[in-house]
Amino acid sequence: DVKVTQSSRYLVKRTGEKVFLECVQDMDHENMFWYRQDPGLGLRLIYFSYDVKMKEKGDIPEGYSVSREKKERFSLILESASTNQTSMYLCASIGPGRNEQYFGPGTRLTVT
Amino acid sequence: AQSVTQLDSQVPVFEEAPVELRCNYSSSVSVYLFWYVQYPNQGLQLLLKYLSGSTLVKGINGFEAEFNKSQTSFHLRKPSVHISDTAEYFCAVSESFQKLVFGTGTRLLVSP
DSSP states (O other), rough: OEEEEEOOOOEEEEETOOEEEEEEEEEEOOOOEEEEEEEETTEEEEEEETTTTEEEEEEOOOEEEEHHHHEEEEEEEEEEEEEOOOEEEEEEEEOOTTOEEEEOOOOEEEEE | EEEEEEEOSSEETTTOOEEEEEOEOOOOSOOOOEEEEEEETEEEEEEEOSSOOSEEEEEEGGHHHHHETTEEEEEEEEEEEOOGOOOOEEEESSTTTTOEEOOOEEEEEEEO
């Protein structure tokens, strides 16, 4: 079974803090994704990575950056958290020749 | 560009009644279509997918969906719902499996 884990289920941070959200997958998948989920907006792609040290912007990259130093780990970074980044963040991965993205349980981030 | 429309933000239904969750998409090329389910405080789980072939797709938990190319729709159905089907359902479209575009979600509320 594919397992995608996220470092925290709930996180509360203050405005201006640097925030790291970690995602790890155990299936040697090349491609990994970060989405944010907001009520009434569904899931929107922030960034994705198709290999170590490779990244591409998704639909809403502003205010975020990512890091992929190892194949199994994909980190989302909020350089200076703001209240409008309060959201649910979901990580996903997909392997070569596969047709289904596997999702982690999500991190609910609150920025106060 | 692709887009997905889920017109119903919320669908209330009684237990054992049938349900249909609507999904329409737009794309200039052939696409793959997915339905994901999100139970409270969890990540997304794949319900079913249309890749090619038969337009009627069966998924887990008794759900099925029909791909209609002329109407650009991929509606999700279940003949008899259970309380445990209460969740949020997301339709998604993709030209490749690497990038999904999600709808805004439909919350299914099953009451006794």
